Amino acid sequence: MHTPTHAALNFLVLGRGRSAPRGWILLGAVLPDLPMLAFFVYEAVFCREPPARIFGVLYFEPGWQTLFDAFHSIPISLAMLGWSLWRRSRVGAFFAASLLLHSLIDWPTHLEDAHAYFWPILRRPLPGVVSYWHAESSLWIFELGFLAAAIAFLTRERLSGPLRPPLRA
Numbered sequence: 575m576h577t578p579t580h581a582a583l584n585f586l587v588l589g590r591g592r593s594a595p596r597g598w599i600l601l602g603a604v605l606p607d608l609p610m611l612a613f614f615v616y617e618a619v620f621c622r623e624p625p626a627r628i629f630g631v632l633y634f635e636p637g638w639q640t641l642f643d644a645f646h647s648i649p650i651s652l653a654m655l656g657w658s659l660w661r662r663s664r665v666g667a668f669f670a671a672s673l674l675l676h677s678l679i680d681w682p683t684h685l686e687d688a689h690a691y692f693w694p695i696l697r698r699p700l701p702g703v704v705s706y707w708h709a710e711s712s713l714w715i716f717e718l719g720f721l722a723a724a725i726a727f728l729t730r731e732r733l734s735g736p737l738r739p740p741l742r743a
Contacts, residue, residue, distance in 0.1 A: 575683045577607045579717045582724035583679060584672045592731070595665045602672025606645040606680070613638055633687065643693035646677045650693075683713060 575583075584603035589596050617623040617632055632638065644650070651674035658666030681691055682702035690697050704713055 575679050575713075576717060577604050579720050580604060580607070580676050580679065582721045584675050585724050586720065586727060587675060588668055588672055590727075595668050598665050598669040599672045602669045603676055606673060606676045609641050609645050613641075639690070639699075640693070640697075643690040643697070643699075646680060646689040646691055647693045648674065648677050648691050649695055651677060 581600055581603040584599050585596065588594060588599045613633070614628060617628045618625065623632060651670055654670035655667060655674060658664075658670050677689075677691055680689065680702075681700060683704055685701050685703075685705040687705075688699040688701040690699050692700070
């Protein structure tokens with residue numbers, strides 16, 4: 575799934591209510607993909623590699639894969655979530671839940687570029703059932719739906735005013 579769709583979906587699932595820590599939800603939604611952005615910028619800009627080589631060869635090198643896998647690790651996200659709940663950190667719990675949701679959505683939508691979602695316990699990539707980037711995939715229709723629903727939700731919430739009356743002094 576594309577990174578903006580992760581942000582939209584995570585807002586729909588976790589960002590309801592004005593008290594939701596949306597900045598942390600957004601960070602958790604996009605953080606797993608940031609190493610791939612850094613990888614692409616490094617290889618394209620500094621190493622001057624063509625995109626076909628970047629995503630056809632270099633992406634699959636073990637060093638890069640380990641970095642991508644660590645950021646998509648379900649055990650690490652679950653450990654963060656457990657720690658946050660134990661510490662009663664609401665913000666930490668939302669952040670960890672957002673990281674977890676990102677990986678749980680990526681798992682079924684990545685085929686050839688699948689991650690090792692149980693890294694470091696299981697270091698083997700676990701392919702999903704559909705590819706989000708194949709031209710013949712119709713997943714883009716669902717992605718547009720998620721984006722439209724998130725925009726509608728946030729717009730409705732913004733226009734409706736506060737969800738509860740303000741506290742009186």
